[in-house]
Amino acid sequence: MYITTNFKDEGSFIVVKIRKIRKMVAGLSAMTMVFALTACGGGSGSSSASSSSPQPTATPAAVSATPGPVTDELKPEAGASLVIWESKEARPYLEEIMKEFTAKYDVKVKIEELGAGDQIGKLTTDGPAGVAADVVMLPHDQLGKAVSAGLVLPNDVYGEVTTKENSEVAVKAASFGGKLYGYPKSVExxxxxxxxxxxxxxxxxxxxxxxxxxxxxxxxxxxxxxxxxxxxxxxxxxxxxxxxxxxxxxxxxxxxxxxxxxxxxxxxxxxxxxxxxxxxxxxxxxxxxxxxxxxxxxxxxxxxxxxxxxxxxxxxxxxxxxxxxxxxxxxxxxxxFSGVKAWYVNAFSKYPNAARLFARFASTKEAQMQDFKLTGALPSNKEAAQDPIIKNDELVTGFLQQFEHSYPMPAIxxxxxxxxxxxxxxxxxxxxxxxxxxxxxxxxxxxxxxxxxx
The missing domain is CATH 3.40.190.10 (Periplasmic binding protein-like II)
Structure with missing residues (x-):
């Protein structure tokens, strides 16, 4: 449920900072808002790997040298199957996405229910041990912790199309150190x-x-x-x-x-x-x-x-x-507080190509529209945010109005x-x-x- 117990990017709300905030928010509220932390809410946990961390029993998947455009060459590994971590509230949408993904790529997908705010702590231990989910859902405030610990792969295959399709604010929130890691799904x-x-x-x-x-x-x-x-x-x-x-x-x-x-x-x-x-x-x-x-x-x-x-x-x-x-x-x-939720690929996944494919498949405009219809999640995709189904929704309008006075949770x-x-x-x-x-x-x-x- 939480967008971790606390979704997070914060600055000073003195006049000068307010101007900065409004400038940042304007870009997103105009085309989306989309604003589910959450988590709702969030949690805490060690932010980086240390000498006391468990010794890795899995090897990080290979990473492309530079992000590139989508190609038709990316194929799932032979015999690939995936485990996805997501919250209970998202199950209706995710079950539909899983069926469509399996039908298209012949890759079986299993859901393990885990709140977004609890995933970073579990990924810190289970990732290197080789027993974590292949694809995880993180609020943007936890990205710095995940990157510092080497737990997630960059969005190195679908980076160009992800950047083009989603709100600038959402893309920035799913990036760390100038590099895009996430596949934005919703804002809240x-x-x-x-x-x-x-x-x-x-x-x-x-x-x-x-x-x-x-x-x-x-x-x-x-x-x-x-x-x-x-x-x-x-x-x-x-x-x-x-x-x-x-x-x-x-x-x-x-x-x-x-x-x-x-x-x-x-x-x-x-x-x-x-x-x-x-x-x-x-x-x-x-x-x-x-x-x-x-x-x-x-x-x-x-x-x-x-x-x-x-x-x-x-x-x-x-x-x-x-x-x-x-x-x-x-x-x-x-x-x-406001936040952006995005899919991330576990750096220790045995099937990084299949995981990349799923993260992309579950974050397209069509997937985000389905998520909105089934769970109420507000899309980060610019075209989806302009869809009449969303623009004319009275409930969405209320969240958009509040989003104009929100501030992204810090991601460090x-x-x-x-x-x-x-x-x-x-x-x-x-x-x-x-x-x-x-x-x-x-x-x-x-x-x-x-x-x-x-």
Whole structure:
């Protein structure tokens, strides 16, 4: 589900940085958005191989010297079969793609369900051991970690057509060190999903949300006005960034410039803490994806902060819902994390040609359109994003509007050291009333200590 627990490229939300962000986002929002981290959300894990890493029992597949155009000569290896890692939510789309791929190339494909946010950690150990999937699905924030550890192959055969067909932002997100590695599939961010039968007009500000909560909340009857994964920094980032916080400076590339405890971040964390009393009376760890989903589909949760990955299930439930931008904070548009999901070929795959073919096959315009229809994933392909089915979709429009105020998760390996300390700090503020400044200072020091070792 997560786009890792936290999808990630971050910069400073001071006026100067905002200009940079808007310039970057404009290119993607104009043709796509497409914005599923996620993951939704994300995880952490070692960012590179070390001397303590398991000794490889598999040999990295050969890599072409330079990316080139698509050719008709690439054929799957004799007797090839593939294992694909993907999340449970993506199974409907992937099963269709697998059938078509097998019919065309006579290569059997097996799915192993694994959330996008959990794949990098497993790939780090299972890749060199020769037991990982041949093709994996990673949020772009984990690419730096994968490349640094030598875990994925460059997109060296289909690089030219991939670059031509997909949004510039998506291509950049699937690249690292100036080299394209991924086969972009979707872009995503989270937005406000609201029950139209309970909320006629989506609120524009958090003040409106809290006012509604005073008249609607009834925990004994599982009635809540507004929920998000309050213990997940992927979603909590919006509170810090909207008021001026950021993860890493220089557009998310400077590990030595951490803005998670600056004045803006502290102000946002204080506001976040106040919501434990004024808006959502439950422990942060209890506001999980599954709990929210159950309440929303049952018709007792009025508003949910979530991503396009949940649209398929919400449609099936029969709830009458819409999508709108996240309410503003202190007069400023809420800034969400955004991310790009792409397929990557395991560098230790026994069948690198078949894996390349599948990554390409599962990321074409046709595949992305199918993904959108079956799961709600928003395409990175430029032509797909302009398809009337997508352009005229009211739900997509809501995500696109929020995407204009999103910021890509940082992709440097050090991002892996951010999630756990920040989740702990925000939970401490929410559950224990800890001073926001003290909690954030402690988290930033942990991040600095961890990144100094890399």
């Amino acid at each position: 961010t989270y937005a406000l999903i609201y029950n139209k039968d309970l909320v006629k007009t989506p609120p524009k500000t958090f003040d409106e949300v809290t006012a509604f909560a005073k008249t609607y909340n009834d925990p004994k009857n599982n009635k809540y006005a507004f929920m998000w994964e309050a213990g997940n920094f992927y979603f909590n980032y919006l509170f810090l960034a909207t008021t001026g916080g950021y993860v890493f400076g220089n557009n998310g590339t400077d590990k030595n410039d951490i803005g998670l405890n600056n004045d803006g971040a502290v102000k946002g964390a204080q506001f976040y803490g106040s919501l434990a009393k004024d808006l959502l009376p439950m422990k942060s760890g209890d506001a999980t994806y599954d709990i929210k989903k159950g309440l929303f589909t049952a018709g007792t949760l009025a508003m949910d902060i979530n991503g396009p990955w949940t649209i398929g299930d919400y449609k099936k439930s029969g709830v009458n819902f819409g999508v709108a931008p996240i309410p503003s904070i202190d007069g400023k548009p809420s800034v969400s 390996p050090e991002m892996g050291s951010v999630w756990e300390p920040m989740a702990a700090a925000m939970s401490d503020i929410w559950n224990n009333g800890k001073d926001a400044k003290a909690a954030l200072d402690n988290a930033v020091q942990q991040i600095k200590d961890a990144t100094a070792k890399k």
